Amino acid sequence: MTETAPRPTLEAVAARAGVSRATVSRVVNGGEGVREPLVERVLRAVEELGYVPNQAARSLVTKRHDAVAVVIAEPETRVFADPFFALQLRGISKELTAHDSQLVLLLTEGRADHARVGRYLAGGHVDGALVFSLHLDDPLPELVQRAGVPTVFGGRPDWGEGNRSVYVDSDNRGGAREAVRYLVGLGRRRVGHITGALDQTSAVDRLDGFRDVMVDADPRLIAEGDFTPAGGERAMRLLLERCPDLDAVFAANDLAASGALRVLRAQGRRVPEDVAVVGFDDMLPVAEQTDPPLTTIRQDIEEMGRLMARLLLRALDRRGTSLDDGPGADDGPSGVVLPTTLVRRASA
Amino acid sequence: MTETAPRPTLEAVAARAGVSRATVSRVVNGGEGVREPLVERVLRAVEELGYVPNQAARSLVTKRHDAVAVVIAEPETRVFADPFFALQLRGISKELTAHDSQLVLLLTEGRADHARVGRYLAGGHVDGALVFSLHLDDPLPELVQRAGVPTVFGGRPDWGEGNRSVYVDSDNRGGAREAVRYLVGLGRRRVGHITGALDQTSAVDRLDGFRDVMVDADPRLIAEGDFTPAGGERAMRLLLERCPDLDAVFAANDLAASGALRVLRAQGRRVPEDVAVVGFDDMLPVAEQTDPPLTTIRQDIEEMGRLMARLLLRALDRRGTSLDDGPGADDGPSGVVLPTTLVRRASA
DNA sequence: GTGAAAGCGCTAACAA
DNA sequence: TTGTTAGCGCTTTCAC
Secondary structure: OOOOOOOOOHHHHHHHHOOOHHHHHHHHOOOOOOOHHHHHHHHHHHHHHOOOOOHHHHHHHHOOOOEEEEEEEOOOOHHHOOOHHHHHHHHHHHHHHHOOOEEEEEEEOOHHHHHHHHHHHHOOOOOEEEEEOOEOOOOHHHHHHHHOOOEEEEOOOOOOOOOOOEEEEEOHHHHHHHHHHHHHHOOOOOEEEEOOOOOEHHHHHHHHHHHHHOOOOOHHHEEOOOOOHHHHHHHHHHHHHHOOOOOEEEEOOHHHHHHHHHHHHHOOOOOOOOOEEEEEEOOHHHHOOOOOOOEEEEOOHHHHHHHHHHHHHHHHHHHHHOOOOOOOOOOOOOEEEEOOEEEOOOOO | OOOOOOOOOHHHHHHHHOOOHHHHHHHHOOOOOOOHHHHHHHHHHHHHHOOOOOHHHHHHHHOOOOEEEEEEEOOOOHHHOOOHHHHHHHHHHHHHHHOOOEEEEEEEOOHHHHHHHHHHHHOOOOOEEEEEOOEOOOOHHHHHHHHOOOEEEEOOOOOOOOOOOOEEEEOHHHHHHHHHHHHHHOOOOOEEEEOOOOOEHHHHHHHHHHHHHOOOOOHHHEEOOOOOHHHHHHHHHHHHHHOOOOOEEEEOOHHHHHHHHHHHHHOOOOOOOOOEEEEEEOOHHHHOOOOOOOEEEEOOHHHHHHHHHHHHHHHHHHHHHOOOOOOOOOOOOOEEEEOOEEEOOOOO
16 A cells, blocks of 8 residues: 655644744634735745644544535435436535535445444534435434434425424425426326335325326326336336326336336337326436436436535534524524426427 | 534543543443443443544544545546446445444545545545546546555556556456357357447456457447447447448447447347347346346446455554555555456347 | 553634 | 644553
8 A cells, every 4th residue: 555654743834934833823724814924934834844734633622524424324225226316415525525524425224324323423523414314214314313413404304394404305296296287288187196115205295296286186096116117117007007098107206207118118008199208307317218218307416415515514604603503593494495397308 | 403512521421430531441442451340330421421432532642533535536427327336335335334434425526626635635534545546547546646545446547567556346358258258159240349438447448358359350340439328329320330230239338238229229120139239237227127138247336345445444454553564565466356247138 | 450641733812 | 913822532651
């Protein structure tokens, strides 16, 4: 590997520049209130010695870490099947970078890891946390709450209205409504729905959106899926069997829609002539590659990540300056919902 | 958000347990050489107070961080288009977790970020780094080297044999050979190749593997792609145009193969009867969903991540105990190459 | 086996 | 403006 050269300390820089440690510290942290010639000298010494501040020492006194934890639960699930996760991370990373914060990734799979995450969060390693809690009965939100770390959730946590935890979500319900309305506007009357995994709020919300429009839909027009292509296939077959006269399908995500498309083709139904199909996500590698390309509801995943990070960082900054930083002290919205847009391609 | 309760310190635990700080420290770090009754008392106090050690303070004295940086360059590229990246991270995360190490993720996109990464690595925040350097002229390896942090690379870096940097890679060349041999074994004589992005070692290695078998292949049977479905389509069209008599194609990855499949279907060639197709990766959401399902070369991405982490951690552990931890001190292999396997499905 | 004390590298009062 | 000083919370000799 490589050798570990002992890094120079503040002390060394101070000696070299012929000033005190305090002055070096000031310069390194912005140079406020230090006269120009000294600043120069210090900067030169820093340069020559290749000095980089020791973050551990700094954190010890400032209690800041310039780091944020990103907790992603159960990577077994669909999070890993599509680029969702990666895009989200990219958005978060960009925002954190711009704020000079580091991203500490905590992947969990199961109860054992929960304890570890709790300990880590409580251990004061990070200034805040971004938590993706996809499942309805996830213990993570509760746990994070207890750790006492400022947190923003990705996706609406499954909590009553009483809890004012901050979260960012897509307008799943509104998007679903738009999808179904679009199908209805196309003249379709027998619109089916392939749900997502119903233990996730996003799937529940999309189902609700479907119901908002198809007010008293034939219950046989709703088939449960799980956000996977295989689940989409199964659900599509069921739908076709129960309602052969079906003329449109709204699938809870693009992956499921791709499965549905395959079944429709196999059974000789033309898309969109016989059955129109709309997905959700606008996951490019999926939506653009299906045959026919998928009409779908687009959500801006990367922006979601960005926004989560921004919200957290803002809260952390406030904390530093203002006094009323108690829970729910600010009267802003506790949930931010991002709009979705319909993307027309060939499937509907 | 949430309030920041002041966390109890070692001092507090010591007071509560009626012992010295030193004793608490010993217990917290394994309890060696502390008599049983005291251990009990301390543990109880820790429990009651909910004490969690402050990592910053600990790092300050131990110079260990129990954290490893994962550097991923240019997330714009295909890394984000397929679950590659996520799987790799999962493998890494599992191994690090088992070793009580944290994963600090550094995503970079461009030169500006390089400087930041360099600074971070040099700043001594982490014990080591796992670096994915996909591109041939990537400045990252060089930079990391200079930062003086123990590093394991993901994918063979583009370096001469002189450099003994540690890396983990799939047997791209061997896998490609196996794919092409399989096609030849099927009786195919006009085997084409759709390359990956040739600025990545993996693409180059796969092309080399292809050439190993098709020793003096008609150069027109090789078309440059870029690991994307669109690139696969373009290359396939070109191939068909140049060599209408082609009877098999080896694509550098599954995504490209899926594009090729679409073009073949559109042009009325039956797969595998007229043209047999083999991919690379065995990216499940892709390979299983194509029509027909893809015969492909499987690489175990998650295991790659795991292995990278394991190699790094082992090196770090050695460093602590042994004396000869200089660069290249051990005579073990500097590159570990994981085997690939052929997965037969319907496309060949 | 246990405690006292020094100090890791830095920031933040406070003095000068 | 600059320097002096006192810790931040922990580990680690070194005595006892």
